[in-house]
Amino acid sequence: MYAETFDNQSIATLRQQVSEAQKIVLLSHMNADGDACGSILGCTLLLDQAAEKKQSVVPILPNGCPKTMEWLPASGRILSGERERKRCETAIKEADLIVCLDFNTGSRIDFLQDALAGAKAFKVLVDHHHNPAREQFDIVFSDPSISSTCELLLWLSVETWGRQYLNVDVARCLYTGLRTDTGGFAFSCSQPSCFDAAALLVSYDIHPAEIHNQITNTFTFNRMMFYGFALSHRLEIYPQQRVALFSFSIDDQQQYGVTGEDMEGLVNYTLMMTEIAVGALLREEPGRTKVSLRAKNDVNVNLLAQELGGGGHTKAAGATCPMPLDKTLAAVKRLLGVEGQEPMKNLPTA
Ligand SMILES: [Mn+2]
Numbered sequence: 001m002y003a004e005t006f007d008n009q010s011i012a013t014l015r016q017q018v019s020e021a022q023k024i025v026l027l028s029h030m031n032a033d034g035d036a037c038g039s040i041l042g043c044t045l046l047l048d049q050a051a052e053k054k055q056s057v058v059p060i061l062p063n064g065c066p067k068t069m070e071w072l073p074a075s076g077r078i079l080s081g082e083r084e085r086k087r088c089e090t091a092i093k094e095a096d097l098i099v100c101l102d103f104n105t106g107s108r109i110d111f112l113q114d115a116l117a118g119a120k121a122f123k124v125l126v127d128h129h130h131n132p133a134r135e136q137f138d139i140v141f142s143d144p145s146i147s148s149t150c151e152l153l154l155w156l157s158v159e160t161w162g163r164q165y166l167n168v169d170v171a172r173c174l175y176t177g178l179r180t181d182t183g184g185f186a187f188s189c190s191q192p193s194c195f196d197a198a199a200l201l202v203s204y205d206i207h208p209a210e211i212h213n214q215i216t217n218t219f220t221f222n223r224m225m226f227y228g229f230a231l232s233h234r235l236e237i238y239p240q241q242r243v244a245l246f247s248f249s250i251d252d253q254q255q256y257g258v259t260g261e262d263m264e265g266l267v268n269y270t271l272m273m274t275e276i277a278v279g280a281l282l283r284e285e286p287g288r289t290k291v292s293l294r295a296k297n298d299v300n301v302n303l304l305a306q307e308l309g310g311g312g313h314t315k316a317a318g319a320t321c322p323m324p325l326d327k328t329l330a331a332v333k334r335l336l337g338v339e340g341q342e343p344m345k346n347l348p349t350a
Contacts, residue, residue, distance in 0.1 A: 002155040002193045010139045015160050017122050018050050021097035026059040029103040030110045034180025037069040039101040039149040042173035044074055046157050049165040060088045062110045066261050068218050073169035081112050095121040102149035104129035106136055126153055147194040150177025154197050171204035226256035236343035242277035243336045244270035249325050250284050267292045280332055289328035292318045304335050
């Protein structure tokens with residue numbers, strides 16, 4: 001079971017807020033991943049029951065549910081901030097209770113952050129990123145040492161309501177975040193509670209193999225061809241500094257018809273090389289460049305991401321730089337100590 005104990009007062013407040021609220025809004029971050037989608041949908045299904053259907057429970061993601069997560073139970077209920085901005089802002093404004101999941105500060109919900117900041121609702125944060133902006137919330141449940149927000153939400157719900165609201169749909173959602181945030185139980189899972197959570201969720205008759213298939217085997221032809229292009233033409237390797245990085249212009253992405261979603265996971269290819277300790281992926285968008293950083297060993301990429309105005313976890317972090325690709329690339333190379341170095345020549349081409 002989960003070793004950290006929740007503060008009794010906070011649990012009592014949460015229980016009371018949920019039972020009294022008439023309009024509940026759930027929020028998670030831009031470019032939602034498995035943990036964001038799993039936690040927002042798992043929480044929706046939990047609160048539907050805790051609220052006894054007399055209240056409305058509205059899940060909102062700034063740019064909607066990614067296609068790769070549409071198989072999750074209740075995904076059709078997610079409102080997209082981009083597609084229905086007015087409706088989302090009204091829901092946030094009128095809510096009595098807002099639960100924020102898997103992000104640590106308002107800026108992670110991008111253009112919806114002002115609506116959140118201005119909302120009169122009671123605000124709860126459930127998250128596992130470092131340095132939560134506590135002043136933006138009324139209660140904070142935060143533990144950076146836990147595997148995922150889905151795991152934290154599971155223990156929080158058990159503490160608050162017991163197991164009465166757990167069922168196969170809730171379990172599928174929460175297992176998804178547990179699985180994706182640990183790379184299939186490969187990292188961020190050194191606490192036994194992570195496997196206790198998996199065991200508890202599996203007891204609700206979910207099928208890990210089916211969820212694995214939904215999460216992993218999702219490539220389109222375009223995406224696979226793009227990966228080939230990325231590995232042969234857009235990968236720079238600096239063996240001496242143990243650094244590898246990908247960088248993609250807007251043109252590169254248009255040529256293959258791929259988006260940021262298609263690049264999910266590509267940055268991890270850098271760390272698959274034994275010689276590499278830090279990996280980066282840069283992806284240009286109009287007016288800005290997104291940076292993802294990954295590390296093995298003791299390199300703390302959260303600190304590097306903070307230098308770029310971003311943040312995240314010690315082994316996985318990111319930032320959005322308001323600069324074109326070339327300027328961002330120069331800044332990242334400076335941070336990684338490979339500025340002015342010659343990358344290894346791209347390896348044997350047929
Ligand atoms: Mn997460």
